[in-house]
Amino acid sequence: MKKTRYYPFERNRYFYGKLLTVRDFESEQKYFNDKRRMMNRLLHGYGVLTGLQVIAVDDKSVSVEMGAAIDALGREIVVPSPMTLKLSMMDGFTNNEYAKNVYLCIAYDEKDKEPVHTVANSSVRSDEINDYNRVLESYRLFIREDAPDPASLPLAGITDQTVVIYQDAHVRVLQTTPRYVNPGQLFEMKLRFEKTLKAGRLSFSYEMASERIEAIHGATIMFQEPQEQLESEYEIKVLLRADSTVNVKGTVGVKEESAILKLDDCQLDLQEQAFGEIQIIKEPVRERLMSDFVKQSLEASLESPSEPCIYLAKICLIQMGPTYVIERVEQVPFGEYVFNSSVMYRLAHSAEYRDETAGQFVTKSKVKTLAPGRPPEFKVNYNPAMSELAFDVGIPVGGGGGIGGIVSGVVDIPIEPFTKINVSPFGKPSKSFFSGEIAHGLGEGNVLILTSLEETSVDSISDMLANGERVYGGSSDVFKGSEFEPEAPEVKIGTIAYPQKGTFRIGVKLQQPSEPFDVRVRWWAYSAETASSGSSSGGGDRLDEALSALREAASAGSDAE
Incomplete structure (x- = not known):
């Protein structure tokens, strides 16, 4: 089910002489679990809290380090010790193709433990006289070979909208645009290319089709994958400007029959036309986003996938003869992290300090003597990494x-x-x-x-x-x-x-x-x-x-x- 009900909350009411049954004790646990998990979901969100780094141990195995996370239903996931696993032995991994990207996922799981003899059940069912004394709140690790739909990730559409322009087993092209912009505002559209390492050299060009949105540097968008170093992900940014009209909807997408997507010399067919929608509003964008968040319904806030999991790593595989090897491991590819309040405070304080020091530079100067008759020299070099301005002056x-x-x-x-x-x-x-x-x-x-x-x-x-x-x-x-x-x-x-x-x-x-x-x-x-x-x-x-x-x-x- 997509929506799990934590409410309404009911708790036990105790009185002298009350007969306590299994239902009462289960209600007791459910009351506290549901409240805690709802607060986890609403106050903290979901994702990795700490640890859970994925490390390639050898060509075919990975290790998941100890750590903790919260899933999309607010349930805590704790990995108490490192876990080493061979990819081919994990659930979800198929051997039909080796040149691919796979995703290592973790999900909450419960396991019964400590079997005990039950006297009460023996009078009812003589063949089942055992039960379990404990429930272990555990986890399971598995492989997903398909990248998730961007819209399926919780909180994915709060600030941006991501649409899939093209997707197959080897290539995926995503377009991300902001949900809101102001009239006449300059903003960036991001194009993200995801591919397997051995899929071939990627090239993509198209004419942008838009309504109430203008491309600053022309409507022709082009991307060519560099030859010297192949990666599994690329991102380019396109500068756009919104129309001056207020309270209208703008769209951005690919003009029909204009896209050319190639892997080496093989051209791929783009059939479906996906467009991103952008609302042009008068009020400040930040205020509108906060208003949307606080005004949404409780059910919308608690909405989650039917099988919630956290994508711990993207593992890039390449084919090596009749088998595969792990080429690269990318941590938490979709940014599923949870930051506690202390960390957020420190990050905010650090951002304020950077804002205060923005525009301040360290200056260095060097004066040298030139031969008579030569013109004076003046050179300025700027090092953005160190915020340093260096002046070289030559005086005849x-x-x-x-x-x-x-x-x-x-x-x-x-x-x-x-x-x-x-x-x-x-x-x-x-x-x-x-x-x-x-x-x-x-x-x-x-x-x-x-x-x-x-x-x-x-x-x-x-x-x-x-x-x-x-x-x-x-x-x-x-x-x-x-x-x-x-x-x-x-x-x-x-x-x-x-x-x-x-x-x-x-x-x-x-x-x-x-x-x-x-x-x-x-x-x-x-x-x-x-x-x-x-x-x-x-x-x-x-x-x-x-x-x-x-x-x-x-x-x-x-x-x-």
């Missing part, structure tokens, strides 16, 4: 070829921790790290490049003394052991130039293992050709002085070059 140094053919800039070279190190003949560990190619902007030809180690201290006292920024020229180990010793580990700096490219690269050699950090290197580049071409009257002396100073610095800081 100076203008033209710099003053007297000299340009300058800085580069940060990241140093990573290392465990495998190179050991010199003197036993000192070292490892080298390099920058990318740097355009100095002085054109092609030979250039003189000088480098120095640059540090910025975060010490407030150093800032007060105006020595928070330090640029070490030459060999920085000269200051080792003094108050001017660099904070960073000891490094050596070298350069390599590419005259034909007009670029160079900086390398640093770390002399000892350390934590990860960035080495900031200040560089100067000088080109005699650029200086000569850019000099004016009386500028030659200044260029000679600059070149002499750079050469002296180069000879003094050969370790840093």
